[in-house]
Amino acid sequence: MAKHAKSLLSRWSSRVFLVEVDEKPLYFRLQERHGGERAPRVFGRLREADRCYSVLVCSGDRIKGAKFYPELRNKLARDLPPGCDLTTMGSFLPRVRDSFIRGYFLKSSVEYSPHIERLLRDLGRREPLLVCSYTAADGGGQLWTQRLWSPSQDETPSDYFVVSSDEPECHPSALSMINNDVFHSFEEARDVFRKCGGIIPEAASVLEMLPGSLEVCQKPKFPVIVIEGLDATGKTTLTESLRDSLGATLLRSPPECLSPWRALFDQEPPLIRRAFYALGNYITAQQIAQEGMKTPVIVDRFWHSTAAYAIATATSGPVSSLPQGGSEVYGWPSDLLQPSLVLLLTLDAEERKRRLKDRGLEKTDEEQQLDRNQLFRLRVEEAYRRISGPPCVTVDASPSADKVLQETLLLIRSNCHL
């Protein structure tokens, strides 16, 4: 039994579990004795002939674990018997940092149990997994027990009743977000790339683009203005006009030099994908520091994009599931250059869709998700607003391109010395 998995077991009965049903997390916890509570919602509609499993990834090596998590979904989707339900789940210790682990929740008919259990045991030989099975303990489907599969043959498996648990203040993935989804230092992001070199050869090419160390750069002489907003809010149009109107240098994050690898790292799990974008910001920061000595600098996307998309993807459900405003996850990394001003372009959903359609370009998976998933879009927008650091002003991007430019120029002139 892997060391990491063993340490997760040490406080097993204090863990809370969540199963995500239609983007909504449903919570349950464990109890030794049953006090007559109703079954948690996720079990409420099951029949006695149903059997459920939770499969949690508990690899001690976080790169391997991150790679295995989506692979596990593909394998399960491919090899599970027909009619078996598969959804995402997680488990955490309330208020314990880095305690969040991810996995899948399976629902099947009891007749398929031998097949499923064989499959889960095989998968567990590849990467450490914690597997639990859930069985109806009464005739009415109100009482369900969790049995944690015995980590070693000679231990007696522990059974608990499952009961509903209150919703935590925010999505528990927040417990493990810093330096897994949202990188707060250059060193942490670079470390992920150094460690994944063995499995992704292209990581070495990205490392070659990085500065050896973060020299303490002098503050740029000229203003640095970042333009942020969802796809098709008009960032490209506006940043190009600002460059021409202000005689500024236009930069972007991720920087051009990383474009050969962007599509590849977009396919990687969040740990690696987010480290890629974080490193892109540090390269762009170096370019800003240089160019900002000669001209004003306009930047198309920067840290706000990296953090907001990461936070919104790591959570699920409504805006209330985001870490609360003021949480350290929204903090600006202390080693990253702060722009003079961030302008956030906002547009109502219908107009944005219309512009997307007119433009007709290919979209990243995440941008496609924005279209399909209203809750995800709302979380990204709210996370944008909660990020602290440089002053951030919201700009209504619905007027004509020229009006948006004039409004932005006014804001820049009143906030920066130009």
Ligand SMILES: Nc1ncnc2c1ncn2[C@@H]1O[C@H](COP(=O)(O)OP(=O)(O)O)[C@@H](O)[C@H]1O
């Ligand atoms: N203010 C505006 N009014 C109407 N259409 C606009 C405006 N700004 C941009 N567009 C159009 O909307 C589409 C998306 O704009 P773009 O600048 O590419 O957005 P982004 O860079 O944020 O993805 C483009 O077809 C562009 O011509």
Ligand SMILES: Nc1ccn([C@H]2C[C@H](O)[C@@H](COP(=O)(O)OP(=O)(O)O)O2)c(=O)n1
């Ligand atoms: N600095 C950045 C820039 C983009 N990202 C991520 C966030 C989203 O997944 C995509 C959005 O970028 P994309 O190039 O599709 O968006 P635009 O076309 O520039 O509007 O990239 C990031 O994490 N950090």
